[in-house]
Amino acid sequence: MNRIDRLNAILIHLQGKPRVTLDELELRFELSRRTIFRDIRALIESGVPIGGNAGEGYFIVEGYHLPPVVFNKQEAAALLLGAKFIEQHTDAQTAQTFDAAMYKVKAVLRYADKEFLDNLESRISIRPNPRAGQFPDSHIAELQTAVATHRVIHISYQSSHEQSTEREVEPLGMVFYSSHWHLIGFCRLRQDLRDFRSDRIVKMQMLPETFDPSSHPDYLSFLQDSLVGTDAKEVTIHVTKKAARLMGEQKFYQGFVEQQTIDEDVVEMKFVVAFDEYFARWLLMFGNEATVIAPLEMKEMVMSMIYELMAHYHISEKMKV
Numbered sequence: 001m002n003r004i005d006r007l008n009a010i011l012i013h014l015q016g017k018p019r020v021t022l023d024e025l026e027l028r029f030e031l032s033r034r035t036i037f038r039d040i041r042a043l044i045e046s047g048v049p050i051g052g053n054a055g056e057g058y059f060i061v062e063g064y065h066l067p068p069v070v071f072n073k074q075e076a077a078a079l080l081l082g083a084k085f086i087e088q089h090t091d092a093q094t095a096q097t098f099d100a101a102m103y104k105v106k107a108v109l110r111y112a113d114k115e116f117l118d119n120l121e122s123r124i125s126i127r128p129n130p131r132a133g134q135f136p137d138s139h140i141a142e143l144q145t146a147v148a149t150h151r152v153i154h155i156s157y158q159s160s161h162e163q164s165t166e167r168e169v170e171p172l173g174m175v176f177y178s179s180h181w182h183l184i185g186f187c188r189l190r191q192d193l194r195d196f197r198s199d200r201i202v203k204m205q206m207l208p209e210t211f212d213p214s215s216h217p218d219y220l221s222f223l224q225d226s227l228v229g230t231d232a233k234e235v236t237i238h239v240t241k242k243a244a245r246l247m248g249e250q251k252f253y254q255g256f257v258e259q260q261t262i263d264e265d266v267v268e269m270k271f272v273v274a275f276d277e278y279f280a281r282w283l284l285m286f287g288n289e290a291t292v293i294a295p296l297e298m299k300e301m302v303m304s305m306i307y308e309l310m311a312h313y314h315i316s317e318k319m320k321v
Contacts, residue, residue, distance in 0.1 A: 138198035243289035
């Protein structure tokens with residue numbers, strides 16, 4: 001990247017946030033601190049009103065605006081991919097909002113880039129999950145606003161047991177996993193952090209009251225602890241390379257940590273498993289192409305399940321050997 005492009009990129013980065021630290025600029029542009037200082041000075045000398053200092057970070061003085069941004073075709077193509085995912089993984093209101101934003105992106109493209117994007121758009125698709133059905137309208141846009149503005153919300157929430165409760169929640173963050181959007185927030189009813197599936201929020205009202213997010217633990221750490229569990233244990237298995245390929249992305253949902261090749265056709269995999277029985281049943285899908293190495297408890301659990309299946313199908317005791 002030449003210096004003119006770099007100065008423009010730094011200016012766009014500063015314009016995009018209330019304040020940007022020197023460390024963030026160094027990491028974003030992979031430049032030395034001395035070079036960043038020179039570039040900031042060059043922007044100031046060219047008339048850009050930049051405030052702040054190296055200790056607290058830099059900012060663009062309010063009221064200054066960049067000329068209209070022009071996207072190149074690679075940037076527009078990246079946004080197009082995002083739009084395709086949004087069509088399948090968010091509610092109707094958010095999808096419509098992003099679609100309107102894409103029209104604005106297309107409007108500022110050069111003619112040749114518009115043709116490029118049109119050709120690409122008709123040849124890219126995201127296949128919907130046949131089990132998921134249509135994505136529910138689940139207050140995603142309102143939840144985004146509440147998270148960004150630190151507003152307390154009142155929700156009617158229907159649990160997996162079909163019980164409905166009224167709750168006041170301090171929304172800390174949103175996470176997409178297992179084909180659903182989840183709100184992580186401090187539940188005033190339970191006086192603890194909770195994970196709320198957005199499609200189970202029946203009604204939602206944003207209250208005028210605000211809260212301080214820093215008064216709560218990090219929501220991502222809470223989520224990680226919830227998914228992994230406090231009694232998680234390490235499990236080592238050997239699988240054929242064919243079985244390893246069949247596992248695909250499923251292994252990440254089972255707590256996959258790492259793998260290494262043992263020989264020409266065997267791969268060793270390590271998992272951190274929170275729910276023993278669930279993992280054992282998943283492993284049985286791969287038959288004799290997956291073998292538990294450790295711990296012994298997991299091996300015994302898999303063997304017990306195999307014996308139960310054999311008994312279920314009235315297989316004789318002789319075949320257990």
